[in-house]
Amino acid sequence: xxxxxxxxxxxxxxxxAFDDTLALIEAVRDHIADGAVRYADVEITPTARxxxxxxxxxxxxxxxxxxxxxxxxxxxxxxxxxxxxxxPAQVNSILDDIxxxxxxxxxxxxxxxxxxxxxNILLLRGESIFERMPLVRARLLALLDQxxxxxxxxxx
Numbered sequence: 001x002x003x004x005x006x007x008x009x010x011x012x013x014x015x016x017a018f019d020d021t022l023a024l025i026e027a028v029r030d031h032i033a034d035g036a037v038r039y040a041d042v043e044i045t046p047t048a049r050x051x052x053x054x055x056x057x058x059x060x061x062x063x064x065x066x067x068x069x070x071x072x073x074x075x076x077x078x079x080x081x082x083x084x085x086x087x088p089a090q091v092n093s094i095l096d097d098i099x100x101x102x103x104x105x106x107x108x109x110x111x112x113x114x115x116x117x118x119x120n121i122l123l124l125r126g127e128s129i130f131e132r133m134p135l136v137r138a139r140l141l142a143l144l145d146q147x148x149x150x151x152x153x154x155x156x
Contacts, residue, residue, distance in 0.1 A: 004079075010139050013139075014070055014073050021067050021070060024059075024126055025060070028122055044116060051115055059126050065097035088144065095133055
């Protein structure tokens with residue numbers, strides 16, 4: 001597949017989103033690794049602990065899907081064969097995974113079952129990233145529409 005002619009602004013936007021998403025995944029990893037220490041100083045109910053566990057899982061899944069979309073964009077930008085027959089359908093499927101919301105943001109403040117503030121900060125960082133993914137999708141699909149299609153007679 002020929003590489004996509006990606007405008008510099010789009011390439012920079014995707015790279016920044018990639019860097020932010022990777023940093024989020026690393027922060028989530030650190031949060032999980034420090035979990036016993038991080039929650040030791042915080043009163044956290046069993047319900048809040050379960051909510052935190054569910055949201056960490058959801059956040060990790062959504063961030064992994066975002067990385068997948070961004071890597072797909074970058075691979076197509078570089079002209080790599082991604083081994084996907086229907087790229088637009090794959091892109092839409094990934095975006096569906098990203099757009100599944102987290103739970104804990106509603107359980108903040110005075111809620112007795114609120115999750116620790118450290119988790120809410122990660123969730124807000126995630127939401128900031130995930131809000132950019134529809135634009136990544138739109139740009140990728142627009143670029144695919146503009147990409148030259150090689151017929152079998154012209155491919156080498």
